[in-house]
Amino acid sequence: MTPQGELPGRSIPYYLRSGEGERYLVGGFVACLMARGIDTDNLYEWMVLTGGKGALLPSHTHSQTHEVIFVLDGEIDLWLSGQHYRMIKGDFASIPPGTTHAFRMQSHHTQLMSMNSGHQMTALYKTLGKPYAGYVQPSDNISALDPAALKQAEKAADIHFDGKPLPEGNAQRVVNAQLPKSVVPYVLAAGEGDHYTIADQLFGILCDNATTNGKLLVVTCEGPAGPMIGKHFHMKHSETFFCLDGQLRMVSNQVVLDVYPGDIVTLPAGTIHAYQHLKPYTHHVGLLTPSIFELFFRSQAPSTQHVYPQQPTGGLNASRFAELDIVPLERPGPPPSPRH
Amino acid sequence: MTPQGELPGRSIPYYLRSGEGERYLVGGFVACLMARGIDTDNLYEWMVLTGGKGALLPSHTHSQTHEVIFVLDGEIDLWLSGQHYRMIKGDFASIPPGTTHAFRMQSHHTQLMSMNSGHQMTALYKTLGKPYAGYVQPSDNISALDPAALKQAEKAADIHFDGKPLPEGNAQRVVNAQLPKSVVPYVLAAGEGDHYTIADQLFGILCDNATTNGKLLVVTCEGPAGPMIGKHFHMKHSETFFCLDGQLRMVSNQVVLDVYPGDIVTLPAGTIHAYQHLKPYTHHVGLLTPSIFELFFRSQAPSTQHVYPQQPTGGLNASRFAELDIVPLERPGPPPSPRH
Structure with missing residues (x-):
């Protein structure tokens, strides 16, 4: 095992304590990379995103990466393939390649995990964000994401930002309890x-x-x-x-x-x-x-x-x-x- | 300090680990008494309530006890003085004596803290519930509260059940951020x-x-x-x-x-x-x-x-x-x- 708190940079067993990992400040949230492609033989990447009210990632798709989201604290709004969900701790979303999605944090301490197949999401947060020593967002004031950085991220990572606005209006609470039988976007309520x-x-x-x-x-x-x-x-x-x-x-x-x-x-x-x-x-x-x-x-x-x-x-x-x-x-x- | 896991039965410093305390199964939830009047010189009582979807305490008032609620996990519906709120982790409610209120748990693992002035709530859970060795509800099947036990609880504790139905319909998410300036019922959103x-x-x-x-x-x-x-x-x-x-x-x-x-x-x-x-x-x-x-x-x-x-x-x-x-x-x- 590597020393506590360090990512190994190769696929060996390791552990990190809460908050440890490679961290970037991305607009209004902290992306904590707890497993990068380089640490997993390019099998998967695991990020914990922590931010305040209004922090968001705008509408986008991944062409190859299958992403799943699991909420840890607070509330997030998730726009997923034309649906608009409100999610809390334990709620889950599966986002196959090609699915349009976006999220916005709704609580003062919002936290979610993003688990991704492959190895192309580390570059996303590295390109969009700035290295950050802290563990929570620096203040209530959300910095807008730099449009140039969005373009840069599209070159560096498996992501396409489509510029679509995020429709407001009543988000649905997640209630679904059933897994589908094929590769389609879906959500599951906590405990389902x-x-x-x-x-x-x-x-x-x-x-x-x-x-x-x-x-x-x-x-x-x-x-x-x-x-x-x-x-x-x-x-x-x-x-x-x-x-x-x-x-x-x-x-x-x-x-x-x-x-x-x-x-x-x-x-x-x-x-x-x-x-x-x-x-x-x-x-x-x-x-x-x-x-x-x-x-x-x-x-x-x-x-x-x-x-x-x-x-x-x-x-x-x-x-x-x-x-x-x-x-x-x-x-x-x-x-x-x-x-x- | 008393040995770990035991309530002292008198007002001395003590600690309990998660789940420890005197536990009762009350309909569909487990009431874990982490501080009873006898442990606090009758200053306050602290309960953690853990249950599944549908577990509830029907509409009631306390005549002397000031209760506050802080949600730990999942969602609860709180009926508070004519309002109907949906609450998640970190949301808070203040319930002065004389305030009509009720709650119903909405998640498979719902948990909230009830902190009360005085010493009259231990008898409520003891009378309404049965001693319980477990830490979570035994199943999804919610036992209805026994009407005779409700009557008994009214004699034993500072509680009056008014028999009012709990209006269904859209609960409001808690959004309030301001403390009032007087002893009135109110809620605060997480982090406010x-x-x-x-x-x-x-x-x-x-x-x-x-x-x-x-x-x-x-x-x-x-x-x-x-x-x-x-x-x-x-x-x-x-x-x-x-x-x-x-x-x-x-x-x-x-x-x-x-x-x-x-x-x-x-x-x-x-x-x-x-x-x-x-x-x-x-x-x-x-x-x-x-x-x-x-x-x-x-x-x-x-x-x-x-x-x-x-x-x-x-x-x-x-x-x-x-x-x-x-x-x-x-x-x-x-x-x-x-x-x-």
Whole structure:
């Protein structure tokens, strides 16, 4: 692992604490790059955007990058392919290549994550913004984005600004609860998605192979304090964990880390890892890319509930492990002997 | 201090981690009593309510208790004296005695704090609910509140259920930014209130002497990582800190505690204390009761901003300390000598 607080510049396991990363002030928000293409073997990029009321990114499209957004704090308005949504913590949006979108922050402390396939978004924030030592916007006064910088960003990154105005009027609160079956833009309300349980943990799939063309599998997990899961690794896909609520303990090769809200842990393919929930309501989100591990979650017990179970509802279903990109290093002990 | 996780049953300094406290399942939500009258010399009570979509407390009034609400997660609908609000994290409501109000949770993981003057709300949740070992609601299925239990609660606690239906229709998002000047019901949007800065920290007064008749002073504080403030104590008022974001380090008499989101630290009058922000965005809320310490905050530099300053904007204004309930135990060193 690299020293705390530093991006490694190559694809090795690392972690950053809340606020750490390469930061740029982009108009009225701070873009904190927590994973750049160079840190992920060009698989994905992970930004946390923090800003005040009125900070925005104007209407644009990406031609190759699949972006997903997950709100962390405050409210944002998202214009997505002709719709205008109001989003709060836990709300999610999937933005396939070619989709027109824009956002505007609506709260004094607004924060969202932007997770992107590929490696072309780092250049966007570098070009649009200025290096910034702070962690929150400098004041309520929003600097307009420089039109020349927008042009420059179009040359440097996978982005096209279309100059379309952002229609005002009543934004719809996000209410959708269903994943579509194909690569189309959509939103999900906080706590929605396709749910599965393992023991006392509730998993929620927010996007998958079908909705991202195999690029991004985003899964939330919530549960009470419990034991460490078994150590394992993956040969072909990378996993990145971000703590939303509570506290995780994570194993990453030889390192044991306590992970708090806002902290990120990257686990490139080959990293031995495991996690444990330490608080009564621990909630994290993982990005798995490419999204080949979907069947792992789909093999578990489906749940119609939106809260973690009070009693474990059955353990891990490992019956299809042979088909999966997983190498378990620890197995549970034998089941208790039958009584005689 | 009492052992971690236990309420002391008398007014001494203590702390609880997120989720700890005396818990009751009340219809569709978990009421976690983090401070009961018996723990605060009957000065105040502090509950964290966690539930799912549809969990509610029907229309009611308190005749003596001044309640304030601060939302922690998800969305709630609040009916307050004829208004119908939709509230999210950071939104605040002040509910004077005699005010008709009700709430309904709107998210799968909804959480709010209810802070109350006096000592009559513990009996409400004890009577309405059942002791509960869990931390979140048991399922999406909301149990209706038992009408007999409502009657019982009216006998046991300062509450009257008026049986009024909760009007549906469009709730208004909370937008108000101004404290009123008298004891009337009101709401404040996240990040609003009367703002003051000390060094690089931004304080926000959410309710004060004028709005609570001297009962409850609620103050938010946000800032970057910084030094420990000077140790001090108060002779006449109690302070209670609750961490919202980031991490605090707190001194409470001989104990040094690291305090994470959802943790509470109580500091009855006479407790030597100090705090330090450890994360780039640390955000906490304090309840000071009685609210005699208001002048401390009002004496600091007023701010029109809604974000903590990037550069310290001036230190503590201690010119009116003689009028205040504060005994500083540490003073800053002398200012640097002038150059010769």
